[in-house]
Amino acid sequence: MALAQLRLISFRNYSNQTVTFSNKLNLIIGRNAQGKTNLLEAINLLATTKSNRTGNDAELIKWSREKGSILGKLDHTEIEMIIEQNGKKYYINRKLRQATDLIGKFLVVFFSPEDIRIISGEPILRRKFLDRLLAITDKKYLAELSKLQRILKIRNKILYMQKLGKEVSDLSIWNKQLVETGSFVWSKRLSALAILNKILTVISKKILVNQTLLLTLRNNLNLKTEELADIKAKYQGNIDRLGSLEQERALTLVGPHRDDIQVEVEELIG
Numbered sequence: 001m002a003l004a005q006l007r008l009i010s011f012r013n014y015s016n017q018t019v020t021f022s023n024k025l026n027l028i029i030g031r032n033a034q035g036k037t038n039l040l041e042a043i044n045l046l047a048t049t050k051s052n053r054t055g056n057d058a059e060l061i062k063w064s065r066e067k068g069s070i071l072g073k074l075d076h077t078e079i080e081m082i083i084e085q086n087g088k089k090y091y092i093n094r095k096l097r098q099a100t101d102l103i104g105k106f107l108v109v110f111f112s113p114e115d116i117r118i119i120s121g122e123p124i125l126r127r128k129f130l131d132r133l134l135a136i137t138d139k140k141y142l143a144e145l146s147k148l149q150r151i152l153k154i155r156n157k158i159l160y161m162q163k164l165g166k167e168v169s170d171l172s173i174w175n176k177q178l179v180e181t182g183s184f185v186w187s188k189r190l191s192a193l194a195i196l197n198k199i200l201t202v203i204s205k206k207i208l209v210n211q212t213l214l215l216t217l218r219n220n221l222n223l224k225t226e227e228l229a230d231i232k233a234k235y236q237g238n239i240d241r242l243g244s245l246e247q248e249r250a251l252t253l254v255g256p257h258r259d260d261i262q263v264e265v266e267e268l269i270g
Contacts, residue, residue: 001074001106003043010061010068011083012038040110046072046081047108048132049090049099058085072106079105100143104136123260130261134192141188148181152252160250175239178255183231185256186219190226193217193261208265216262220254 002023008014013035030036037053045051051060060083061068068083079102080091090097092105118129135142151174161168193215204212217223221234238254239246246253 001077003046003072003074003106005073006039006042006046007071008039008042008068009071010065011042011070012060012062012068014038015062037112042070043072044108044110046070046079046102047106048136049081049088049102050132052110052112052114057083057087061085074106077105100139103142104139107136119263123258126261126263127256127259130189130192134188138188141185144181144184144188148178148185148256151177151181152255152257155252156250159246159252162247163250175236178252179232179235179239182255183228183235186217186221186223186231186235186259187226187228189217189256189259190223194226210268211265212268214264214266216264218260218262219256220258 003021004023005018005020007016007018009016019039028036028039041051041053045060054060066085069080070083071078071080078091078093080094081102082089082091088099090099090102092101118125131141131145135145155171155174155178158168158171158174162171196215200213200215221231221238223231223234225231235254242253
């Protein structure tokens with residue numbers, strides 16, 4: 001579905017603005033500091049539920065207003081985001097929904113000059129980039145990724161309590177969940193990079209001479225296969241091997257949360 005109309009109320013520098021889009025090419029032209037970037041941010045926010053510029057929802061609301069909203073009209077669907085000082089609410093056709101229900105309603109590719117940090121910045125930026133791509137194309141991935149983050153938080157707390165010598169719940173329960181969920185995330189990431197590399201090979205032939213871009217998932221298991229059973233077996237073995245060290249550091253040392261995506265230029269032969 002395509003975004004046909006956007007209405008901004010008390011969002012950034014907009015008091016009440018409605019924009020109608022063509023189903024072909026749209027150009028946004030204006031002087032500096034007039035709200036072009038804010039308009040693009042609103043579109044991206046409605047598509048992904050996340051701002052590419054801030055993690056503080058209060059910054060999205062126009063100065064002196066209590067709340068703001070973004071309303072988007074698609075072919076036969078109306079989606080709305082109410083932004084309040086302490087969070088957001090989401091509606092589809094005026095019915096209250098979860099944030100995950102908005103993701104994927106319409107697809108957005110957003111690029112800004114700051115995105116060069118995906119290449120030059122820290123690993124978490126590259127993980128987030130790949131996770132956003134997978135989240136909008138695979139709802140199960142989004143659910144499993146959220147589950148993984150909860151498991152890691154609980155598991156790290158248990159490890160910390162164990163380090164203090166306190167009696168806590170059995171870690172093996174969380175180890176099993178970590179292996180199941182983490183292996184799924186790893187498998188999906190490896191599969192996605194394989195697809196992206198095929199696309200990059202085609203694109204590289206058009207813009208590079210005898211070279212291609214290659215994306216590699218760097219992980220602390222040195223995984224090469226996408227087979228779930230193989231990943232689970234290797235993951236469980238490493239958790240067993242590093243158990244005492246994890247207790248000593250009170251930290252989960254192995255998992256998708258420590259991944260990096262390596263971007264290389266590879267020479268083509270022949």
